[in-house]
Amino acid sequence: MAMAPISPPHAMGSNRTRTIMLQVLGATLPGVALLTWFFGWGTLINILLASCFALVIEALILHLRKRPVMFFLNDGSALVTAWLLALALPPYSPWWLVLVATGFAMVFGKHLYGGLGQNPFNPAMLGYAVVLVSFPVEMTSWPVWRGIEELQPALTPTLGLLEGLQRVFIPGSLPADGWATATALDVVRNNSALTMAELRATEPALGGMAGRAWEWVSLAWLAGGLFLLYKRIYSWHAPVGMLGALALMSLLFWNGDGSASNGSPLFHLLGGATMLGAFFIVTDPVSSATSPRGRLVFGAGVGVLVYVIRVWGNYPDAVAFAVLLMNLCAPTIDYYTAPRTYGHARATRGMGKGQSERH
Template sequence: MALVRMTSPHAKGNNHTQTIMLWVLGATLPGVLTLTWFFGFGTLINILYASAVALAVEALILWVRKRPIGFFLRDGSALVTAWLLALALPPYAPWWLTLIAVSFAIVFGKQLYGGLGQNPFNPAMLGYVVVLISFPVEMTSWPAWRGIEAVVPDVQATLGLMDGLSRIFLPSGGAIDGWTQATPLDVVKTNSSLTMAELYAAKPVFGQFAGHGWEWVSLAYLLGGAALLYKRIYSWHAPVGMLGALALMSLLFWNGSGSDSNGSPLFHLFSGATMLGAFFIVTDPVSGATSKQGRLIFGAGVGILVYVIRAWGGYPDAVAFAVLLMNLAAPTIDYYSTPRTYGHSKAKRGMGKTD
């Protein structure tokens, strides 16, 4: 009788990378549904299209790299990248935009570094930044939201499925005047004459405390993040670090509610990609910091950078830039945030190299 020889542990938990990825995908669903409700089928089409592109490109690169295709496709990481990217891109973004963003994310953001687990940058954010810099017009064209027709009757709110498809995939689809609107962050950034109260009253884009529609989308992301926290897919450190730092920064530099106001903490927390970033982007373990303390620092760094760029930088939103910048800093954070090991009076930190 041949008995197997294996090293301990012989028992194995039933957690799998695939499970984690599927949970992340599932947690985006509230956000996806809310986005679809407010902005139409664009988001859904984006997600499906991006997923198909991601799987195809990933399979191609795996084939070129002579890696087992099925084994790596099944881990679900390419799908997560595609979904998060699709959520970050404006609904009804033209097909080539999504293609470029997703391909760049998979090929340059992940596979060329050695595949899953080897990428120093968040692939989705890398793809996003590439198209944001290259195609600013398309990237800032957010459609009008459901409910705008009550305020501005001549603007068509959401598109039907077929309209959406044709808008994305047909070359002539992009020219409807007055169809896209500035985002709330944009409005606050460019405003120089109205007080915040006047702004909220004058611009239909604002809702209760942030952007109309966006505030609900953010709440939906928060819900999904809470579920992931509950399932212990990731620890609370990075999201809390980011949200806490952002709230603190916006509190410190609020500047009241006059015309030079930078917006309230609540406005910043529920605008733009804050919640998506806090619960789905900075929690990416591969490109983030390792230890709990490191993740707290990493998240806080993202939060601070997001606010700095929003308030004083050249872009209305900044989650992608902030995340990429902190990705660069993550290895250093790791070296300086190792926890104290059992039996040692204090943690040994730093590079540990004399030269």
């Protein structure tokens, strides 16, 4: 037989990378739907733009790197990166912002490191961080949501498709005032005089727990995440690590409801990008730690950093920076969290090339 022998196992499970990617996209749908309900077409335009940019850039780079284009486009990973990035960006981000973010994510976040599976950083978060640092104004103003006009007549949400397209493609052509505002996280961060109750009264945006609309969207992300957990796309370790650490931190440094309050645990869990991060970002397998125990540590690290940056740092939200910082630590975490192998008294941990004991 001249043919190379086929290695066992001969049987194959039905799990495929593409299926995993599509299920992740599917799990974002409840959140996308709610975002669209609250903020109008902005989210969908973001997703569409980012996806097109990502696919075109991916195809171009694959071609440049002389890789089979369709083979790799088919795996759906570019789509997931673009999609998650689009969800993280404020709705109605100008088209060039989406392009810059997606470009950075695909080129610097993914392909410069060797493409799928090789990137040390979460590409979506890298793209996000770049535009957050470069264009803080665009990145920190979120459009107001459906229903706010009843509370604050000065504000009007952008709900029409045409209006939305205009904001995205001809930024500056519509009045800048009255359609965007600071997020609840911002409000609490910048507050130093009012108690939480007073703040809630003056800032209707704050809502019941973590900002109107936000709470519901967060719950939708949570639902999607639970679906992915149920489908065993990823294990519970990273999300639980992150949410647990964040809850613990916010409980420890809550400071009550006075003017020095840093926000309740619920405020932090349901506010900002916490839930999106916990179920769609820290669960990215490529750039996180690899063993279940490692993922728990990785998630916990992200949770702690998110809180630290939100409360004591310079940015209102911090998921992107926290994830990128923990990406740096992932290899080290891997070294120290290897599981104990069958038949060994203890796990081989730590750095170094020393040989494991062999008999």
